[in-house]
Structures are given as C-alpha cells and as structure tokens.
Amino acid sequence: MSHSKVVKYYREKLATEGAMLFSLIDPDKTYLEKGVAIATKSYEAGADAILIGGSIGAQGSLLDETVRMIKEEVSIPVVLFPGNISGISQYADAVYFMHMLNSRDVYWLSTAQIQAAPVVAKLGVEAIPTTYVVLEPGRAVGWIGNANLLPRDRPDLAAACALAARYSGSDVIIADSGSGAPNPAPSAIVQAMSAACGSEVMFFDAGGVRSSHQATQVINAGAHGIQVGTAFESGNILNKIRRMVRAVKAAGKKRV
16 A cells, blocks of 8 residues: 555545545646646635646646646645646656556556556656546546446446455545536445445545535545536636535534
C-alpha cells in the first residue's frame, strides 16, 4: 500500500470529517487563469483537494503552467487525474497512477502504466495506486478508453470491480460516469462498491453530481468522496462549491 503524504492526508480527512470533496479542473477547458480562478474559489470554499486532468488536451506546457500557477495559490494537495501518459507534471503533489479496470484495450490496463512509471519516478511525483472504473454513460472518457461500460443496474458487477481493486492493492478506486453525465452513479452501485472496499480502499465517485442534494445522496450511499468538474465551470462558482462542501461534510459527519 502507498504511504505517500497525500494518501495520509486523505485518510486523516476521512477520519476527522467522514467525506471529501474534490474540485476537478480540466486544463483543456479551463486553462491557466481560468483554471486558477476555479482552484482558488474551490480552496476558499473548503474543497479538500484540487484534481487536474482530462480525457484530451491536458498535457505539455499548458498542463505544467496551470498546475504551477494553482500551486502558488492554494495550500491543499494538487493531484493529477491523468487522461494519458502525457498528463504528468513535475509541479503536482501526486498522481493517480491508474489502470482502467474495464477497458477492452490492453493499453489502458498496462502499457500506459509501463510507459509512465519511469517518468513518474524521475520527476519524483508521489504515485497513488488507483483503480479506475467507467460507468454508463461513460461520455468522452468511456469512448477514449474503449471501456466495457459498467451497467447502472448491476451493483453486483460494481462490487466485483471494487473487490478487484481491493485485492490488487489499490489505495483508491474511482467510479466515473463521465464528465457531463446527466446523473451520478445510482445509490445501489455506490452502496455495493463502498461495502466491497471496506476500510482498505478509498472510494470516490465522479461524474454527474450537479447539486448539493445529489452530493448528499452519494455520500449517504457510502462514497468516501466526490469529484466535481463540470458543475464548477460556470455560474456563481464560489457559492456552488460552498453549498456542495457543506452537503458533503454534513453527510460525512454521520460516519465520524
């Protein structure tokens, strides 16, 4: 199991607050100053960490500069949520070192990891062993990753995926319905994955959470954290994030 500073921070947060909120910034859509503005507001509103990544375009100097600028403005972890081997930056605190468990393509299961590992080691970025599962509808990440999408009405399959993550030594499992998904994962899916993870694996849900009510439902169903991206890209961002943070922390307190 990983002993990185970020994993320790995650576990301490969960022990004291019961649940976490992650603000996801895609440099392909919200780059440089735009991304920094969302990250700063997320930090001010009480988000627990900033995630940076996307399915396409989040790479190179655009990624590096966005991460560097965000790091100058926030004192919470900045963690890479890479869409490919190019989604690595030396300026981040950690990287989700992921394999897409339900991809049909061996590239996303092992080849990308083999190519990326020496780069992560050379840059000295903390690697967090992570299992990634894409749920229906999958959206862009499902298409890019050639995912055999997990059906939304099969909690038994969801539990099997979570057990696979647990038995293979992941610190984190992320279930992702895809950026811009109309709804978050169903409560039955979340419950099944949470139960299978036990206390060993941290389970984060991504995609489709647009309201504090939905955030409450997902945390009440058992998720340790929620990743929110699209919902924080427009409107009164600060108020949106504050409401979401309050909902997540209120639900999380029931566990502590």
